[in-house]
Amino acid sequence: MASTLDEIAQVAAWSLPGGPRRTVQPEDPDRFVAAVTEQRISGLVAAAAENGALASSARELTEHLRSTHLEALRTSLAVEAASVEVSALLDGAGIRHAMLKGCATAQLDYGDPSLRSTGDVDVLVDRTSYSATLDRLGRAGIHRLAPPFRTRWEQQYGKDIPLRGAAGVEIDLHLGLVGGYFGVSSDTGSLLDELVEYRLAGCRLPALDPVGRIVHAAIHSAGGPVIRLGSAADVIVLARRPAVTPESVADRARRLGCEPLVAAGIVRAGQAFGVDLGALGRWATGVQPTASEAQALAALVHPGGEGVWLSGVQRLPWTRRAGYLAPLLVPSREHLGARGRTLPGHLRTSIRHLTKR
Numbered sequence: 001m002a003s004t005l006d007e008i009a010q011v012a013a014w015s016l017p018g019g020p021r022r023t024v025q026p027e028d029p030d031r032f033v034a035a036v037t038e039q040r041i042s043g044l045v046a047a048a049a050e051n052g053a054l055a056s057s058a059r060e061l062t063e064h065l066r067s068t069h070l071e072a073l074r075t076s077l078a079v080e081a082a083s084v085e086v087s088a089l090l091d092g093a094g095i096r097h098a099m100l101k102g103c104a105t106a107q108l109d110y111g112d113p114s115l116r117s118t119g120d121v122d123v124l125v126d127r128t129s130y131s132a133t134l135d136r137l138g139r140a141g142i143h144r145l146a147p148p149f150r151t152r153w154e155q156q157y158g159k160d161i162p163l164r165g166a167a168g169v170e171i172d173l174h175l176g177l178v179g180g181y182f183g184v185s186s187d188t189g190s191l192l193d194e195l196v197e198y199r200l201a202g203c204r205l206p207a208l209d210p211v212g213r214i215v216h217a218a219i220h221s222a223g224g225p226v227i228r229l230g231s232a233a234d235v236i237v238l239a240r241r242p243a244v245t246p247e248s249v250a251d252r253a254r255r256l257g258c259e260p261l262v263a264a265g266i267v268r269a270g271q272a273f274g275v276d277l278g279a280l281g282r283w284a285t286g287v288q289p290t291a292s293e294a295q296a297l298a299a300l301v302h303p304g305g306e307g308v309w310l311s312g313v314q315r316l317p318w319t320r321r322a323g324y325l326a327p328l329l330v331p332s333r334e335h336l337g338a339r340g341r342t343l344p345g346h347l348r349t350s351i352r353h354l355t356k357r
Contacts, residue, residue, distance in 0.1 A: 218265030
C-alpha cells in the first residue's frame with residue numbers, strides 16, 4: 001500500500017519531465033491535501049490533477065487541490081515581495097547575496113512559475129558579511145527568531161538564521177547550504193562568484209547558476225527523515241538544464257566538500273518520482289561514501305538536529321574540535337531558554353549523540 005508521500009510523488013510526476021503517468025486514487029484525501037500543503041508542491045500536483053492524474057472518482061479532490069494551490073500562490077506572492085525587499089536592502093549595503101530555492105527556481109527553471117510555490121525567503125550571504133547583514137536587515141525591522149548557540153560559532157559554522165519582518169514573512173538567512181560534517185569545511189561563499197540574475201517586479205535579483213541550484217536542491221533532498229518533494233522536484237527539473245552534467249555537478253560538489261551528499265540527494269529525488277536521470281543518475285549512484293561520510297549522511301536523515309551538528313567534529317582537525325564542540329555542549333543561556341531546555345538536559349542529549357559516533 002502506497003504512503004501518502006508516495007501518492008503525492010506519483011501525481012506530481014505527471015508534471016515533471018520524464019515522469020511516469022500512473023493514475024492515483026488517494027487512500028485518505030484529507031491527509032493527501034494536508035501533505036501537499038506541507039510539502040509545498042501544490043502547483044505540480046494541482047496541474048497533474050487537472051490533466052487526469054487522479055482517478056475519476058476523485059473529482060472533488062481536484063477542486064480542493066485547486067483551492068489549496070490558490071492559497072499557496074497568495075503566500076508565494078507575499079514571499080516574492082519580501083525577497084525583492086531583502087535583495088534591495090542587501091544591494092544597498094553592498095552585500096553580495098543570492099536568492100535560493102523556490103524564490104529563484106520558480107522564475108528560472110519552471111516554464112510556469114506558479115508550478116513552484118514557496119513559503120519563505122531563502123537568501124545566501126558570505127560568512128564575512130554576517131554582522132553587516134544582520135545589522136542592515138535589523139534596521140529595516142527584520143529580526144532573528146531565536147538566539148544562536150554562540151554568536152562567533154554561528155558566524156563560523158552556522159547554516160541558516162531564521163528571521164521575520166514586519167509583514168510576517170519568514171526569511172532564512174543562509175551562511176551555508178548544509179550544517180555539520182558536510183558544512184564545516186565548505187566554502188559556500190565561492191558560490192557567490194558564479195551567479196545569474198532573474199527579473200521580478202522590475203528588479204534584478206541574483207541567484208546561483210544552474211549547477212549551484214541543483215547542488216543545493218540535491219542537498220535539501222538528501223536531508224531529513226522525510227524527503228522534501230519540492231526540492232526533489234527541483235532536482236528533476238534542473239537535471240534537464242544543458243549546463244548540468246555529471247562532470248559539472250561532481251566538480252562543484254567536490255569543491256564544496258559534499259559530493260556524497262549531493263549524489264544521495266539526486267538518487268533520492270529520482271527514486272521518489274520514478275524518473276530516470278540518465279548519466280547524472282548513474283554518476284550519483286556510483287558515488288561511494290567513506291565510513292565517516294556514510295555516518296554523516298545517516299545523521300542528516302535522523303530526526304532531531306543534534307546529531308547533524310555534532311557530526312561536524314569528525315571533519316575538523318584536532319586543534320579546532322574543542323572550539324567547535326564547546327558552544328554546542330554549552331550554548332548561551334538565551335539559546336537554551338528559547339528552546340525550553342536546561343543545561344543539564346541539553347548536555348545529556350548532546351553526550352548521547354556523541355557517544356553514538
